[in-house]
Amino acid sequence: MKIPDTTITALYGPEDSGRQRRRYRDLLRAYTGSFEKPQPALYLSSPGRTELGGNHTDHNGGRVLCAAVSRDTVALCGRRADNRVRLRTSALPGLIDVKLEDLDPHPEERGTPHALIRGVAAGFRREGFAIGGFSAIIHGEVGIGSGLSSSASFEVLLGGILAALYNDGRVDRLTLAQIGRRAENDYFGKPCGLMDQAAAALGGVLALDFEEENAPTVVRVPADFPRSDYVLAVVHTGAGHEGLTDAYAAIPAEMKAVAALFGQPNLRGVSERAFRARLDEVRRRAGDRAALRALHFFTENRRVGRMAEALAAGRFDDYLRLAAESGASSAGLLQNTLPPEGSGRSQPAALALALSHDFLSRAGRGACRIHGGGFAGTIQAYIHRDDLRSYEKLMTPLFGKGAVEPLRIRAEGVTTVA
Numbered sequence: 001m002k003i004p005d006t007t008i009t010a011l012y013g014p015e016d017s018g019r020q021r022r023r024y025r026d027l028l029r030a031y032t033g034s035f036e037k038p039q040p041a042l043y044l045s046s047p048g049r050t051e052l053g054g055n056h057t058d059h060n061g062g063r064v065l066c067a068a069v070s071r072d073t074v075a076l077c078g079r080r081a082d083n084r085v086r087l088r089t090s091a092l093p094g095l096i097d098v099k100l101e102d103l104d105p106h107p108e109e110r111g112t113p114h115a116l117i118r119g120v121a122a123g124f125r126r127e128g129f130a131i132g133g134f135s136a137i138i139h140g141e142v143g144i145g146s147g148l149s150s151s152a153s154f155e156v157l158l159g160g161i162l163a164a165l166y167n168d169g170r171v172d173r174l175t176l177a178q179i180g181r182r183a184e185n186d187y188f189g190k191p192c193g194l195m196d197q198a199a200a201a202l203g204g205v206l207a208l209d210f211e212e213e214n215a216p217t218v219v220r221v222p223a224d225f226p227r228s229d230y231v232l233a234v235v236h237t238g239a240g241h242e243g244l245t246d247a248y249a250a251i252p253a254e255m256k257a258v259a260a261l262f263g264q265p266n267l268r269g270v271s272e273r274a275f276r277a278r279l280d281e282v283r284r285r286a287g288d289r290a291a292l293r294a295l296h297f298f299t300e301n302r303r304v305g306r307m308a309e310a311l312a313a314g315r316f317d318d319y320l321r322l323a324a325e326s327g328a329s330s331a332g333l334l335q336n337t338l339p340p341e342g343s344g345r346s347q348p349a350a351l352a353l354a355l356s357h358d359f360l361s362r363a364g365r366g367a368c369r370i371h372g373g374g375f376a377g378t379i380q381a382y383i384h385r386d387d388l389r390s391y392e393k394l395m396t397p398l399f400g401k402g403a404v405e406p407l408r409i410r411a412e413g414v415t416t417v418a
Contacts, residue, residue, distance in 0.1 A: 003043065003418040011045060011417070012070050013408050023139060024417075027076040031137045034088055034095075038135060039078030042164055043417035046157035047072045047410050048141075048148035049199030050234065050380065051372050053300070053307040053323065055330045058193035058210045059252040060259070060297055061268025063304040065221070065311075066195050068203040070408040073140040073153040074417070077161050080133035085117050087136040091144060100131060110189035113154070119183025120158040127175060130166040147234060147371045147378030151188065152196035155180030159201075160414040173413055177201040178214060191249050203413030207308040211268055221308050225409055228316040230366065230382045233406045235356070237348035238399055239339075239376035247340045248373050254290035255297055258282055272298040289335065296333035300326060320367040320382055327353070327369025336374030352379045352399065359394055363387050 003024060008017045024043060031038055047068040054064030080086065085098045091113075098114050103122040109115040124131045138157070142150040159179050163171035177197035184190050184197075194216060198208055202218065209217040225232055255267050261282060262270045275282065275294060282291045303322055310319040331337045337350045349370060356368040356379065363384065371380040381404075383391045392404045 007417060011072070011410060011412060011415075016070070023074070024076075027074060027137050027139055030088070031076045031078075031135075034137060035078075035086070035135045039080070041076050041078040042161075044075045044077065044157060044160045044164060044414065045072045045412075045417050046074075046153045046160060046200050046414040047203060047412070048146070048150065048153050049196055050148060050232070050407055051195065052205070053326050054195070054208075054304045055296075055300060055326060055370065055372075055374070056251050056255075056293075056334055056336065057297055057300050057304070058195045058208070059191075060255045060266040061210050061213060062297060062301045063207065063209045064193075064195045065205070065207050065304050065307050066199045067205040067223075068199050068410045068413055069148060070410045071141045071146075071148055072410075073138060073142055073150070073157050075136045075138045075157055075161060077134050077136035077165065079165050080135055083133045085121075085134055085136075087113075087117075087134075087138055089113065089138040089140065091138075091140055091150075100133060105187050109187070112188075115187040115189070116151070116155055116183050117158060119187030120155060120179055121162065122187075123179030123182055124159070124162050124167075124171075127179065129162070129171060131162055132166045134161055134165055136161065143236075144240075146236060147373075149196040149200065149372070151184055151190065152180060152192075152200045155183055156197055156200040156414045160416070164416050169416065173201040174198065174216075174218065176414065190245065191252070199413075201413045203415075204411050205311065205409060207304065219308070221312050223311040223409065224314065227314075229385055230316065230320070231385055231388050231406045232409070233381050233383060233388075233404050234371055234378040235352050235381060235395055235399060236378055236403045236405065237352050237376065238403070239346060239348045244339070244373070244375050247336075247375055251293060251334065251336065254286065254293050257286045258290050258294040261285055267294055267297045268301075270294075292333045292335065296329050299333070300329055303329075320365075323369055323380075323382060324367040327367070330370045330374065334374070337370050339375045348399070349374065349376055349379055352395065355394060355398070356381050356391075359387075359391055 012020045048071045052065040098117045142153045159176040180197040205221040205223040207219040307322045360366040368381040371378045
């Protein structure tokens, strides 16, 4: 199965093409050795994502700026005749086996790949698309807990498989994202907005406006990060997101509690002027933290538009200033850099941010911010190329080898590779 060199280079860059070719060959060997009479197969790839701006705004009808990255989840898959999904994934041992006759949510499957398989297949049927069984070998390089959204990458990949094998690829990318998001919410049991799935499905740098939650406005933002002299990186702090669901859920809940005081379902329907005029009432009825998080929403929502404009115009210094402002707002107003009380003495994301702020201040250039949901996981840093080695030397002894991961923006969303 020949994969064109241009395809590999477009997905991963020339510097990683050799390793990726070996990865795809390993998938082929595993596929032929894992299933009886495996059917003719397709390679598909679904990217991870990085959030550039709009921290915790999408779930309240706000704007976000995000991008697909070259870290991806890859499948080699083929049809089955028995209406069941059988797959092996690098993330878990053993064979995953799901019968597609039963597409109802199973409470005991929450938090498992079985739930996502069932949820995505149910979404296809609900939208009127064909479904059917398949065998697959899946290899992921979007680490679980990496902050690059391994779950969205996997969900969108499953949708891409069903689209390619049973619908001639004719499923709208945003529909794939919506199906994946609903599977994660209703079957997997994780509250999330649509940003992660949209980035994985559509690819590139995207400005998304969720004023209409289920039909966001999508604008592709031209951005040339390699010409900026800065490396976009995430720092893996070693702390996962386990036990933080309640902390994440409290953010949209508190924002919506403020919106409810104004008779609105979310903060997008509330005027910032009205909010500020009734701030004393908001404090009394919703609490100070909810008021601060609402203030973050208003300022961050405006900031996303300016970040997109700066990127499109090539004004990278302005973009970095705005990225730093986003980080300060997340830390001071949204309050998602420190884990909730009762989490113990571990505060790796806050420590990584403090060290990064100090490093960048000394260097006189760059920016950093919490990445994604926050509280744990990863931070994001823009490091000048000349400073990258020194930054790695600072962070590696504390967070481990490979903790600083440079990211490459990827233009393609979920795609059939060959």
